[in-house]
Amino acid sequence: MTEPLLTVEGLEAYYGDARALHGVSFSLEPGQTLALIGSNGAGKSTLLKSICGLVTQKRGRIVYRGADIAGQAANAIVTRGIALVPEGRRLFPSLTVEENLQLGGKVRRPGPWSLAAIYELFPVLRERRRQLAPLLSGGQQQMVAIGRALMSNPDLILLDELSLGLAPVVIRDIYDLLPRIVGNGLTAILVEQDVTRALNSASRFLCMQEGRVALAGEPAAHSREDITRAYFGT
Amino acid sequence: MEWMNAIVQGVLVGGLYALFAAGLSLIFGVMRLVNIAHGDLIVAAAYLAWVIINATGLPALASLVLVLPIAAAAGYLLQLAIFNRVLGKDILPPLLVSFGLSVILQNGLLVMFTVDSHKLHAGALETGSFELMPGIDIGYFPLLTFATAIAAILGLQVMFYHTALGRAFRATSDDAEIALLMGLDTRKIYATAMAICMAVVALAGVFLAIRSNFDPFMGPGRLIFGFEAVIIGGLGNLWGTLVGGVALGVAQGLGAEIDPGWQVLAGHLAFLAMLALRPRGLFPRMAG
Numbered sequence: 248m249t250e251p252l253l254t255v256e257g258l259e260a261y262y263g264d265a266r267a268l269h270g271v272s273f274s275l276e277p278g279q280t281l282a283l284i285g286s287n288g289a290g291k292s293t294l295l296k297s298i299c300g301l302v303t304q305k306r307g308r309i310v311y312r313g314a315d316i317a318g319q320a321a322n323a324i325v326t327r328g329i330a331l332v333p334e335g336r337r338l339f340p341s342l343t344v345e346e347n348l349q350l351g352g353k354v355r356r357p358g359p360w361s362l363a364a365i366y367e368l369f370p371v372l373r374e375r376r377r378q379l380a381p382l383l384s385g386g387q388q389q390m391v392a393i394g395r396a397l398m399s400n401p402d403l404i405l406l407d408e409l410s411l412g413l414a415p416v417v418i419r420d421i422y423d424l425l426p427r428i429v430g431n432g433l434t435a436i437l438v439e440q441d442v443t444r445a446l447n448s449a450s451r452f453l454c455m456q457e458g459r460v461a462l463a464g465e466p467a468a469h470s471r472e473d474i475t476r477a478y479f480g481t
Numbered sequence: 482m483e484w485m486n487a488i489v490q491g492v493l494v495g496g497l498y499a500l501f502a503a504g505l506s507l508i509f510g511v512m513r514l515v516n517i518a519h520g521d522l523i524v525a526a527a528y529l530a531w532v533i534i535n536a537t538g539l540p541a542l543a544s545l546v547l548v549l550p551i552a553a554a555a556g557y558l559l560q561l562a563i564f565n566r567v568l569g570k571d572i573l574p575p576l577l578v579s580f581g582l583s584v585i586l587q588n589g590l591l592v593m594f595t596v597d598s599h600k601l602h603a604g605a606l607e608t609g610s611f612e613l614m615p616g617i618d619i620g621y622f623p624l625l626t627f628a629t630a631i632a633a634i635l636g637l638q639v640m641f642y643h644t645a646l647g648r649a650f651r652a653t654s655d656d657a658e659i660a661l662l663m664g665l666d667t668r669k670i671y672a673t674a675m676a677i678c679m680a681v682v683a684l685a686g687v688f689l690a691i692r693s694n695f696d697p698f699m700g701p702g703r704l705i706f707g708f709e710a711v712i713i714g715g716l717g718n719l720w721g722t723l724v725g726g727v728a729l730g731v732a733q734g735l736g737a738e739i740d741p742g743w744q745v746l747a748g749h750l751a752f753l754a755m756l757a758l759r760p761r762g763l764f765p766r767m768a769g
Binding site: 350 | 645648649651652654655656658659660661662663664665666667
């Protein structure tokens, strides 16, 4: 059996006194894509933010490549090879496209991604490289956000709501490129409101409900009815 | 010609105000910290220079070789030890801490150096001048101050917009949380910004101390001039800060030409007029 890349054990996360995650556990092997599904407020984004260190109030273990990273700062976790594409893109508005990408490459790990490789994946970004990030369309901004995360050559990429606020044709284009992004053995956790698209893109899924894991496994191993029941908590 | 002379002298003194303002602008730009102690830090740098000159016999301007790195190191430690602990979404705690620091600095300087004023001396440089045209003399020292302000702001501008450090400053200013995900240690980024700010503060302190007497309580006045220059020039625009300093200096010069008692008042009136007519200043930073 392959050694897990990531193992989350009994993870609890808090915003002040409010508990957002209630003992979440799962593991992920190298090269797998995990679809993280669930209704609004289920704790999907909190789980991603906990893994990458942005949520600091937490209990439990997050074991990555054999080391518990639960207590580490976000800027240390990225050096271990975990990158986040945040919900809403959150590009740096005072930086150009290229500067956003360069900053993503501040932590440079060995791997296939470079500025040239990102421009090859998203040619439009090369044309727009000197523009300030907010001047791009939503789809182009999402490309920058993905490119910025890839620039560090992560082993695990956390993709939070890639399709949020984008036109259907743009969403399709980005998902068409997803196999090229995760095709190099990159492990991914994909948070997506479009459940069908998420399940089609993933080798495993984890359905969350009110901060807990409601159902997990391989998409083909569960009926859509089971998944729907877990999604809505019925 | 007297009016022309007042304008020229105002422009030159504007360089000093720009030096007061540049560090303030940098710190606000990077970490949204309104540092009430900024003026007192300028005065503290002047005292540091005075101590170093008395101990080593260095000429006033040469003391910058020591004052500048010491101030920068102090700024780095000040940020790590104090300001980083209170920086967050609420701007009030750092504001209050900087106010407290201001009080501590003033009283600390009073205890150490008494209320007597001091001055740094730069010999012929301080008093020498050349005639630009009949009725307008340019002092070497005011000209050097102005040139230093331009050089400092040019340096900050290049650093901010054309270096990896500047990119890190801008990113941290935009979104500190996401900056962490880029591997930036935002605490050290803030400390580095404060160190650079304090290096400019050191320049401002030494030039202030050569230009005029200083005492432990003149910090708040320098803070006001710095604030006014930043607001007149436009928040977040370094070249605007220079223009703001010059506008303030010219307003004061023209006020003094009308009546010597109106010098400072005229600067404040120019500031108020700017707030009323262009509240975002002459050259506000482009939004998003």
